[in-house]
Amino acid sequence: MFDYTATPKGARMQEQQDPKQRIMRIAADLFSCRGYGLVGVREIAQKANVNISMISYYFNGKMGILRAIIESFFENYFEIIKANYDPALPPEDSLKKLIKAIIEFMRENREEALVMFSQLHIDEPEIRELKVQKVQKMFTFFHGLIRQFGVDPAQRRQQVAIFGPALISTLFSTFLLQPIAKGIFKIEYDDKFYDEYVNLISLYVLDGIHGVQRYMNEREA
Numbered sequence: 273m274f275d276y277t278a279t280p281k282g283a284r285m286q287e288q289q290d291p292k293q294r295i296m297r298i299a300a301d302l303f304s305c306r307g308y309g310l311v312g313v314r315e316i317a318q319k320a321n322v323n324i325s326m327i328s329y330y331f332n333g334k335m336g337i338l339r340a341i342i343e344s345f346f347e348n349y350f351e352i353i354k355a356n357y358d359p360a361l362p363p364e365d366s367l368k369k370l371i372k373a374i375i376e377f378m379r380e381n382r383e384e385a386l387v388m389f390s391q392l393h394i395d396e397p398e399i400r401e402l403k404v405q406k407v408q409k410m411f412t413f414f415h416g417l418i419r420q421f422g423v424d425p426a427q428r429r430q431q432v433a434i435f436g437p438a439l440i441s442t443l444f445s446t447f448l449l450q451p452i453a454k455g456i457f458k459i460e461y462d463d464k465f466y467d468e469y470v471n472l473i474s475l476y477v478l479d480g481i482h483g484v485q486r487y488m489n490e491r492e493a
Contacts (some may be wrong), residue, residue: 291320291322291326291330292330294320294321294322295316295317295320295322295326295327295330295331295337296337296340296341296344297320298316298319298320299311299316299320299334299337299338299341300341300383300384300387301383302315302316302319303338303341303383303386303387303390303391304382304383304384304386304387304390307390307391308334308338308387308391308394311334312334313327313333313334316334316337335396335398335399338387338391338394338399339398339399339402341384341387341388342387342388342391342399342402342403342406343402343406344384345381345384345385345387345388346388346406346409346410348377348381349374349377349410350409350410350413352373352374352377353370353373353374353410353413353414354413355373356369356370356372356373357369357370357413357416357417359416359417359420363417363420363421364478366417366420367417367474367477367478368470368474368478370417371443371470371473371474371477372470372474374443375443375466375469375470375473376466378443378444378447379447379466382447385444385447386447386448389440389444389448390448411425411432411436414436418432421482428488431488439477442473442476442477443473446461446469
């Protein structure tokens with residue numbers, strides 16, 4: 273997710289040249305493993321091989337690092353969904369294409385995704401305002417896709433407020449629960465798993481959308 277070149281060697285060289293990127297990567301790894309509250313600036317600086325003053329210079333403290341991770345995550349996330357949303361496709365195909373792209377993006381950027389979703393509860397005003405802004409932009413983008421299924425988001429605000437977060441949780445849950453699922457189901461999170469994951473989650477989501485629409489039509493009949 274961060275601004276690295278494509279090859280591992282290139283990534284290492286880029287990190288050596290760009291301490292800001294290195295700080296963000298190390299912080300994302302630590303936040304995703306232990307949680308934002310349990311990680312200190314001193315530890316981030318030590319593992320990133322920088323002075324604490326450099327963190328203050330680039331980010332003005334730990335909260336600034338979290339903000340930078342969230343902004344970087346959403347910036348790349350929006351690029352992915354804009355590149356993969358095709359309104360010319362049938363809505364079912366359009367949704368499946370988007371789900372596949374989102375899952376691949378989260379798979380490639382698991383630590384940053386874990387930080388993003390696991391820290392949504394943080395109630396610092398600066399972070400809360402940023403999260404509201406970014407998530408609102410995300411839901412606004414999906415209004416076109418929702419309309420393809422015959423649902424007007426402007427008229428179904430309550431239903432969208434229920435279904436939207438549920439869809440996000442559904443897509444993300446496998447990344448959050450991987451350590452537990454590995455121990456219970458003894459599975460490998462390889463290409464085969466993610467291909468099946470995209471197929472099954474797409475079917476699950478599509479049945480849910482059609483079911484909600486049938487329910488609303490029947491209730492208003």
